[in-house]
Amino acid sequence: MKLDFIDMQSSDSFFGTVPFPPDKIEDKFYQLEFSSLQDKSRIIKEIASMIPWQVRVQDIADELKDPTLRVFARSVSAAVHSERISYRYSILAEKGHPNHYDDLEEGVFLLSSVIDSDLSYLEFRTYLDKIAIRVEELVDLNEDLASDEVKVHFLTRVLSQEEGFGGNHDQYEDPNNSYLHKVFSSKKGIPISLSVIYLLVAHRLQLPLYGVNMPLHFLLHFESSEFQTYIDSYHGGVMLDRSTCIRFLKANGFQAHERYFTHASSLTILKRMFRNLIHIYRKKEDRDMEKILSRHLLALDNKWKP
Structure with missing residues (x-):
């Protein structure tokens, strides 16, 4: 019997195994911190779409280089996390109804x-x-x-x-x-x-x-x-x-x-x-x-x- 496992390293944050653009995410957090109220929702959605579902948003915040930005990112991590859930579910919905259970x-x-x-x-x-x-x-x-x-x-x-x-x-x-x-x-x-x-x-x-x-x-x-x-x-x-x-x-x-x-x-x-x-x-x-x-x-x- 052959097991069908996901091949990932032991790192809980999956850095290096799940591709995502950390520099671009950091730039987006900078934009979010200094954005107008009307732009915040849009930028949160953009950040949410960039973070893989296997990675905790809190881990991303903790990896940011700027300590002031880290504090800010932690303060908005709950909003980003919630937005990412909806974003990932919308992708799943677009796939329709295959019953292979990959998702x-x-x-x-x-x-x-x-x-x-x-x-x-x-x-x-x-x-x-x-x-x-x-x-x-x-x-x-x-x-x-x-x-x-x-x-x-x-x-x-x-x-x-x-x-x-x-x-x-x-x-x-x-x-x-x-x-x-x-x-x-x-x-x-x-x-x-x-x-x-x-x-x-x-x-x-x-x-x-x-x-x-x-x-x-x-x-x-x-x-x-x-x-x-x-x-x-x-x-x-x-x-x-x-x-x-x-x-x-x-x-x-x-x-x-x-x-x-x-x-x-x-x-x-x-x-x-x-x-x-x-x-x-x-x-x-x-x-x-x-x-x-x-x-x-x-x-x-x-x-x-x-």
Whole structure:
């Protein structure tokens, strides 16, 4: 089994591995510091578009040569960070709905960074890498028996049993269930966030696993030429056949329409995660978070104007 990892150095700031123009960014911060009020928004957007999503804006501020400029850059880093999230989501929206999940990791990392701008992508990525390596070890140790069905069993075993990921049945509407870095720590989430972890690990292992945007309960679908199954990440990675999924739909008042079994794109998954969170914050009457997330959702809907 061949792992599909991103080749990056251990530097948490990714300087030297992710190309970006530091001198031009420094010039832009100078412009921002001395710009008129009407120009500030435009320049913040320009800075946001220049900083790679893997790099913390705070790290960029700390690397500026002028100490006075460093202080200023730190003071506006939150605004630049928020603008960059919308900018990156607008790029993802323009790509449409491919379901290869190449952009899913970026999307969910940025969602987590909404509540933690200091979040380290290196740590985020490394945690997922380690899980994938463990699955790969099991496959390699059982190479003669490692059919696609066995690979799925190893994937669910590592995630549900060894790592302990499962549904947060007691606090289903806790917002932390939707932020992956929080789920990494608590091991508890909701169907879609847990499914995303499965997808990101499977993507590293080049396994044909897909999200299924079923009403009320997000599922996974493994589909290869030799084996097919549906997986419920919320209930310990249990495997389901299609007839069981159809019974679930009918029991909840839905017809067994083919659209409920369509493979979900990264964009579809991210929009559902955002809408879940907006609904939760609205119920909690947290207007600030509702407003922040709604703004980023506009970018995912391709309605954000840079």
